[in-house]
Amino acid sequence: MIEEKHILSILVDNEPGVLSRIAGLFSGRGFNIESLCVAETLDPQVSRVTLVTNGNPPIIEQIEKQLNKLINVIKVHDLTGKEYVKREMALIKVVAKSEHRAEILRTVDIFRCKVVDVSSEHYTIEVTGDEEKMKAILNLLKPMGIKEIARTGMIALFRNSK
């Protein structure tokens, strides 16, 4: 069976320990976490976890059911195959040799990114977008030398409110 990437949007009680219940479920049962993002929703008692995982259909079914079984999980949505928007943000610290600076700035421009910090040796660039855009800009910046990178992991929402 084919493995597929799935984005799960999980509403949970905003309580200490809930994240470790979710992480423990994944590690204990050998499921994959590719990325994971958590923050409060409009309702301060509820948080949204956006979790990217992969697996074949029965595994994904198990993951959803097991998540639902956790007492602190309120709702699980699998966004994959539905209409949704997704974004990730990254901070990329790229080596800025004088001969590369112009090219880096051009790339930043084309991708509608921002330079958020400048030093004598580096630019730090803020990128927001989907996976494709991340991949593309990383490929272009790699030859200049990427010093460090921090990524938020994917967040996503249904297009139609659900």
Next chain:
Amino acid sequence: MKLTGAQIMMKVLKEEGVDTIFGYPGGAVIDIYDELEKTDIRHILVRQEACAVHAADGYARAGSRVGVCLVTSGPGATNTVSGIASAYMDSIPVVIFTGQVPTHLIGNDAFQEVDTVGITRPCTKHNYLVKRTEDLARIIKEGFMIAKSGRPGPVLIDIPKNVGATAVDYKPVKKVNLKSYNPTYSPNVKQLHKVVELIKNANKPMIFAGGGVILSGAAKELTELARKTQVPVTTSLMGLGGFPGTDPLWLGMIGMHGTYRANMCSGECDLLIGIGVRFDDRVTGKTDVFAANAKIVHIDIDPTSIRKNIPVTAPVVGDCKITLAKLNQLLNKEDLGDLKKKRKKWFDQIQRWVAKQPLAYKQENIIKPQYVVEMLYKMTKGKAIITTEVGQNQMWAAQYYHFDKPNHFITSGGLGCMGFGLPAAIGAQLACPDKLVVDVAGDGSIQMNIQEMTTAVQCGLPIKIVILNNGYLGMVRQWQQLFFNKCYAATCLDCAPDFVKLAEAYGAEGLRATKPEDVETVLKKGLASKNTVIMDFQVDREECVYPMVPAGAPVTEMLLV
């Protein structure tokens, strides 16, 4: 009204109808014990904390209610883990209260501090750290509700010392409201219609029932279904007693040590109706060939059980009792035709399997462990509550004691936790004071929690411990005999205590049988006694449990006697 956390706890326990607590005190729960002493709740002092949970587990199963434990922080809490894990695997409703260091010390590596909630998170249905006394009543209410509803399981509530000691305004909690917890009890009727069609069209159907039938109290409905549709029944270890073990439709247990006929049926059947089961690997053997010719119906209250291990034709999420009652109603409206005639070929086939390989052993001039269980069955007329330890003793008890009623076979099924049987027997006897309770034990397992003899004697419990003493960690030795060239690494127990003297040292009675002709006499004397009794049966040392499906093999490929 101002009440301390400990006082609030007692109030809520009374509201929940708790009459017995199994526990062991310590600094972190001393305030709670002080209040407990003032109530009429009976406290049973076990001698090791895992046994508090095992005993509560036995109490819950034999008495069909929630078992309750109370232990201290740190080592008290860590000792409970085996008991909790066992209850979790077998879906037994138990609420465990653990003491914790005061809230201001949490995280400081304080004396007797452990992260109890962290340690027990993967082996509880849910757990709580109570940070404010104001939350205590609500959390205890939620805990009981979660433990006993849906697919039951253990819930742990960790109470810091100051939370128990602090007084707050007490407002009774009337209703539990958990927005994210809502188990499905009633099945989807459309799915049930599908099941009816599948049953009508099947030529070689079988029912495979499990612990869910016992937990939901569905034995009556299951029996009605099987008889109405003339479908033979097997169960998992956990399901024994869910269907009468003396019924003509009974196939015996399925799985690694299941009967020849039950295992063969699973390979041949064209419809397998799983009810309250989770298709554990000890049942299915090699999963991709399990019931390979069958359409599969799977009824369970826990959606995660369904399609976890095997593909299913008709999944039904629901409580076993409610679902079977509805299914029976639907079937009553159907013309099922002449089932006796329709099933004749199938039943003939089953009879041939029975004739070819009945459950049997060779009688020799040495006590056979199977013979002891057989005699126990005869002499108790099948009416005793049997708890078991783990290993060969457990399997022989399952094979040779025929259970007609639910809640009479109490074993650590999912975890296979040695040391379970004696404390579970204590719990069962306390829940059912008028019943005969027997722990079928191995010489290895009984030593894991032998200290509970004191608890039994102190409480005046007339439980009977039948040790099938083979001088080995027998089940492991069996694997070594069959798969490791008889290299009995670390399984020989020839240095053992004298169990008769040991019984006497504990203030109990000790009896011993060394020859087949002693068996009846010893059982007769032991079972008639009003005391706690250990009966030491010195059995054939190298007897094996058969049939046996080697781990990972198809269940139809059994090693036979």
